[in-house]
Amino acid sequence: KNQVEQSPQSLIILEGKNCTLQCNYTVSPFSNLRWYKQDTGRGPVSLTIMTFSENTKSNGRYTATLDADTKQSSLHITASQLSDSASYICVVTDRGSTLGRLYFGRGTQLTVWP
Amino acid sequence: EADIYQTPRYLVIGTGKKITLECSQTMGHDKMYWYQQDPGMELHLIHYSYGVNSTEKGDLSSESTVSRIRTEHFPLTLESARPSHTSQYLCAISNAWGSDEQFFGPGTRLTVL
DSSP states (O other): OOOEEEEOSEEEEETTOOEEEEEEEOOSSEEEEEEEEEOTTSOOEEEEEEETTOOEEEETTEEEEEETTTTEEEEEEOSOOGGGOEEEEEEEEETTSTTOOEEEOOOEEEEEEO | OOOEEEEOSEEEEOTTOOEEEEEEESSOOSEEEEEEEOTTSOOEEEEEEEETTEEEEOSSOOSOEEOOSSTTBOOEEESSOOGGGOEEEEEEEEOTTSOOOOEEOOOEEEEEO
């Protein structure tokens, strides 16, 4: 069964600190993995996309890693800011369907305190 | 950021009422999607469309219906709202011929009393 599991479910950190969010997936065949940021009451916005051959990709203070062998990804946030408070969702695309089927994790709710 | 709009943003309505959630886009993308999301839970695909006059049901069974008469609009209708329909509804678009990235609208928060 294709699944995407994220941990932790929620996380509270102080402003300026770093944190790492985890994503494990069983989706096969794998096409790509995206990390989305979803602010409260808003739609998700894509942060990074990683394909099978990519190990790491950065977008400002966000760095995503992918280990396609173990089917794990992480999102590292450096020098957190109050505006980083949001839900971070891991989304894996299934290469085997014409729809480009997306599998969503439940997200990690990050709260950054001043 | 994609130009995708959803109205209303918030809706509180009584049981039995008919409602239509609007989704519109100015990108001219062929693929459009409706997702349902409950707090702390993953997004579930309830409807999608490949283009005009094309609509399909998604993975999560839903009592809602959709239509795609024009490329720009993909409205979702509930004929008789019930408290179990209380949820956030997200519309998304993607370019059929390019990246499979989906761009999401701001969502509609529906509460049925």
